[in-house]
Amino acid sequence: MTSVILNGILIGGVYALLALGLVMIYGVMRIVNLGHGPLVALAGYITFSICSLLKVDPMILLPLNGVLFYGLGILVYKTLFKPVISKSRIVTLILTMGLGYIIQSLILIVWGADYRSILTPYSSRSITVAGIPVSFMRTILFLLAFFIIVLMYIVLNRTKIGKAMLACSQNLEGAKIVGINVDKVFEFTNGISFAVVGIAGTMIAMIIVLYPTVGDLFTLKSFCINVLGGLGSVIGIPIGGIILGLAESISSIFLPVMWNNGVAFLILVLVLLVRPTGFFGRPENL
Amino acid sequence: MKKALVMLLVVALLAGAFGFAPARAGNIVIQMTIGSTKAYVNSKEVILDQPPVIENGRTLVPFRFIGEAIGAKIDWDPVKKAVSYILEDTKIILIIGSTTAFVNGVATRLDVAPKILSGRTMVPVRFISETIGAKVDWDSKTRMVTVTVSVKEKAPVKIGAAIALTGKYATSGQYYKMAWDLAVDEINSEGGINGRKIQLILIDDQSNPTNTANAYTKLIQENGVIATFGPFTTDCTVPAANIVEKFKVPMLSAGSATAALYQRGYKYYFGVFPPTDAYIPPIMETFNSLKDEVKTIAISYESTDWGKELSSKLKDAFTNAGFKVVVCEERENGGMDYTPLLTKIKSLAPDAYLDAGHTTDEILLARQSKEIKFNPKIWYGGLTADYNFLKNIGAKDAEGVMGSIAYSSNAHTQGNRQFVDAFKKRYNVDDVEYHAGIAYAAAQVLFDALKRAGNNLSPEAIRNAIAQTDMETVIGRVKFDNTGKNMYSFMPLVQIQNGKYEVISPSTVATAHIEFPKPAWGR
Numbered sequence: 001m002t003s004v005i006l007n008g009i010l011i012g013g014v015y016a017l018l019a020l021g022l023v024m025i026y027g028v029m030r031i032v033n034l035g036h037g038p039l040v041a042l043a044g045y046i047t048f049s050i051c052s053l054l055k056v057d058p059m060i061l062l063p064l065n066g067v068l069f070y071g072l073g074i075l076v077y078k079t080l081f082k083p084v085i086s087k088s089r090i091v092t093l094i095l096t097m098g099l100g101y102i103i104q105s106l107i108l109i110v111w112g113a114d115y116r117s118i119l120t121p122y123s124s125r126s127i128t129v130a131g132i133p134v135s136f137m138r139t140i141l142f143l144l145a146f147f148i149i150v151l152m153y154i155v156l157n158r159t160k161i162g163k164a165m166l167a168c169s170q171n172l173e174g175a176k177i178v179g180i181n182v183d184k185v186f187e188f189t190n191g192i193s194f195a196v197v198g199i200a201g202t203m204i205a206m207i208i209v210l211y212p213t214v215g216d217l218f219t220l221k222s223f224c225i226n227v228l229g230g231l232g233s234v235i236g237i238p239i240g241g242i243i244l245g246l247a248e249s250i251s252s253i254f255l256p257v258m259w260n261n262g263v264a265f266l267i268l269v270l271v272l273l274v275r276p277t278g279f280f281g282r283p284e285n286l
Numbered sequence: 287m288k289k290a291l292v293m294l295l296v297v298a299l300l301a302g303a304f305g306f307a308p309a310r311a312g313n314i315v316i317q318m319t320i321g322s323t324k325a326y327v328n329s330k331e332v333i334l335d336q337p338p339v340i341e342n343g344r345t346l347v348p349f350r351f352i353g354e355a356i357g358a359k360i361d362w363d364p365v366k367k368a369v370s371y372i373l374e375d376t377k378i379i380l381i382i383g384s385t386t387a388f389v390n391g392v393a394t395r396l397d398v399a400p401k402i403l404s405g406r407t408m409v410p411v412r413f414i415s416e417t418i419g420a421k422v423d424w425d426s427k428t429r430m431v432t433v434t435v436s437v438k439e440k441a442p443v444k445i446g447a448a449i450a451l452t453g454k455y456a457t458s459g460q461y462y463k464m465a466w467d468l469a470v471d472e473i474n475s476e477g478g479i480n481g482r483k484i485q486l487i488l489i490d491d492q493s494n495p496t497n498t499a500n501a502y503t504k505l506i507q508e509n510g511v512i513a514t515f516g517p518f519t520t521d522c523t524v525p526a527a528n529i530v531e532k533f534k535v536p537m538l539s540a541g542s543a544t545a546a547l548y549q550r551g552y553k554y555y556f557g558v559f560p561p562t563d564a565y566i567p568p569i570m571e572t573f574n575s576l577k578d579e580v581k582t583i584a585i586s587y588e589s590t591d592w593g594k595e596l597s598s599k600l601k602d603a604f605t606n607a608g609f610k611v612v613v614c615e616e617r618e619n620g621g622m623d624y625t626p627l628l629t630k631i632k633s634l635a636p637d638a639y640l641d642a643g644h645t646t647d648e649i650l651l652a653r654q655s656k657e658i659k660f661n662p663k664i665w666y667g668g669l670t671a672d673y674n675f676l677k678n679i680g681a682k683d684a685e686g687v688m689g690s691i692a693y694s695s696n697a698h699t700q701g702n703r704q705f706v707d708a709f710k711k712r713y714n715v716d717d718v719e720y721h722a723g724i725a726y727a728a729a730q731v732l733f734d735a736l737k738r739a740g741n742n743l744s745p746e747a748i749r750n751a752i753a754q755t756d757m758e759t760v761i762g763r764v765k766f767d768n769t770g771k772n773m774y775s776f777m778p779l780v781q782i783q784n785g786k787y788e789v790i791s792p793s794t795v796a797t798a799h800i801e802f803p804k805p806a807w808g809r
Contacts, residue, residue: 003629003658004626004629007625007626007629007658008626011623011625104452105452108452108456112460113456113457113459113460114457114674115457115645115646115649115674115677115678116678117649117677117678117679119678119679119680123653124653124654124656124657124683124807124808125657126656126657126658126659133657133658133659134657134658135625135654135657135658136657137657138657207653208622208650209646209649209650209678211454211456211457211646212452212456212457213452213453213454213456216454217620217621217622221622245623248623248626249625249626249629251626252626252627252629252630253626253630256615256616257586257615257616257617257618257626257627257630258589258615258616258617258618260618260626261618
């Protein structure tokens with residue numbers, strides 16, 4: 001039982017890291033980024049290529065991929081999101097869906113359809129916590145997720161740009177009225193969200209197998225966490241992630257394993273019935 | 287370009303009949319000199335038994351030589367003393383000593399009768415050539431006859447398939463395309479099917495059964511394919527088989543291992559992929575030999591038709607043989623975290639663990655087994671014998687893992703060496719993935735059947751030719767029973783030992799002894 005709960009919490013951290021980029025883009029810009037999963041996969045593939053080419057440890061690439069994806073985020077915002085951001089939400093939805101397909105096709109062209117894994121001496125290692133073997137990589141991912149979420153929380157609540165992001169998230173019109181340069185805030189938000197995606201992709205690529213359409217799995221999980229924790233709520237992400245992780249793990253003790261997704265989505269439905277905004281969401285974020 | 291290629295092929299085919307390499311693309315040019323045994327076909331020298339002669343101002347040449355040179359089917363009737371040529375829709379019959387010849391049954395007068403010289407039948411070259419539409423030139427100075435046959439492009443033999451080129455099974459789908467492209471190019475460079483090139487039309491179904499059904503309908507109704515290869519995965523194969531059955535177009539499947547497909551009474555569906563039944567005997571042979579040490583067994587399986595079928599057959603076989611199956615759990619197909627499943631199974635402490643699943647899941651199952659230190663004495667993953675498993679796990683962690691495999695690049699099957707070499711060279715890869723091997727075998731069987739069906743390439747004739755197949759392929763012998771199943775289906779049990787796949791069962795083809803118990807992960 002302890003091992004199951006421990007694993008549930010750890011995988012919850014992985015899910016949280018996965019969902020963070022999606023949540024921030026939605027929270028501030030109201031864009032549902034369906035290209036989220038493929039972007040995570042892209043970061044994984046880039047890590048795979050650099051690691052196998054230069055024979056370096058993938059951990060070194062964390063800051064590099066962060067910067068690279070920050071740049072990509074700015075570029076995507078300026079060229080794709082900015083022209084349509086004031087349009088109907090359906091337009092941005094279709095746009096990001098298309099972006100996702102383009103990235104998947106790009107992966108298929110550049111890396112081919114073969115399965116890819118990033119193997120390091122410490123992948124699949126385990127450490128012993130209270131006499132229970134737990135995955136070393138997942139522990140690292142959990143800690144990293146925790147660190148990044150705390151960092152984001154500080155940025156949002158203590159810095160000027162962070163407060164501007166929160167303002168845009170709470171009331172876009174109000175933010176414009178008090179003189180916030182909404183365009184700059186969106187640009188920064190997209191950049192920083194993509195950076196988080198880049199970091200998440202680098203780490204997650206080390207615990208899964210990469211193939212061109214692996215991203216679909218990520219989009220689904222991230223979306224579920226986003227809704228559970230509260231749409232666009234950064235602080236809700238770890239809660240959503242851990243609830244999802246625990247629901248999957250604990251249900252498998254009592255029920256057939258096949259039902260764990262069903263249980264996770266049942267909880268999602270129940271939460272939506274009781275609190276339509278998710279745990280930490282605000283009605284204005286819907 | 288296309289035309290030139292076809293000509294090249296025809297010339298190559300003709301040249302092959304004479305035992306030399308093709309000279310150049312274009313028309314067939316035959317040169318003979320009166321009184322000389324030296325003749326030339328496309329500038330390549332051929333020695334004649336009997337030199338051409340002139341009779342009443344007409345040149346007579348050896349019957350067999352000119353027939354083979356122009357690419358005609360030749361025949362000799364000793365009773366009627368008649369020789370005949372068949373080239374496409376023209377049939378010419380000549381009778382020795384008679385000036386009456388028959389072209390498609392119509393009597394035609396010759397200036398000079400065919401005759402026998404030194405045991406060789408000599409026929410008038412101008413008559414033969416002009417009847418089949420070839421051009422004849424006479425050079426009185428060098429006394430040389432030149433026959434130029436222009437080769438018409440023949441309509442290609444169209445075959446088709448829907449296969450996953452994008453989507454969740456694109457990885458495996460690509461291997462099918464690679465193998466089929468190679469097989470098609472090989473047969474076309476050898477002259478195709480009776481001189482007709484094979485044209486393979488592939489449609490990407492993205493592993494979506496609705497797309498698959500639409501794709502086969504389109505292939506048959508719009509593209510007019512006369513035979514098909516099957517798609518990948520059972521989920522897509524079922525609708526595809528229903529479509530080809532409805533239109534009565536044969537299908538050679540290399541993409542479904544489900545045995546239930548053969549119980550549906552299909553007449554046009556044939557499969558070379560070993561069905562789930564084939565997995566069981568080698569597994570049981572190994573387990574029965576370890577009865578003292580292995581008593582409890584845990585099984586998990588992916589949520590697909592194939593996974594369900596294989597796991598239930600395994601469960602039945604183990605139960606009947608006196609083993610205790612402690613759990614048989616269905617699991618998600620293509621998930622991220624199998625730790626809950628593995629933790630549950632670990633808590634039951636089985637002696638052996640078997641999973642019926644595909645490669646990506648097997649990779650994650652193996653890694654996550656290692657992470658939670660789940661170390662049963664036997665760890666079997668249905669498709670871990672795919673080389674992608676070893677590549678994505680590393681030899682150290684893969685040590686002792688077992689799986690089943692339908693094709694192996696180092697198997698000593700007929701033609702396998704050449705296939706593996708050609709595949710590696712063409713695609714610049716270091717090994718041949720097993721789906722590619724099975725796909726290639728399907729192509730071998732279909733092309734062999736097309737050749738045997740001869741000039742009558744109706745779907746019905748092709749179907750009958752496939753049904754009569756009994757041949758050696760890269761996956762071993764193929765012969766279909768009346769349900770369309772390969773009765774020599776073969777699925778050996780392999781184990782990864784020192785970074786290599788070794789066959790451990792059946793003992794008749796084993797390459798190594800079993801490593802038992804499996805060492806702990808990473809040891």
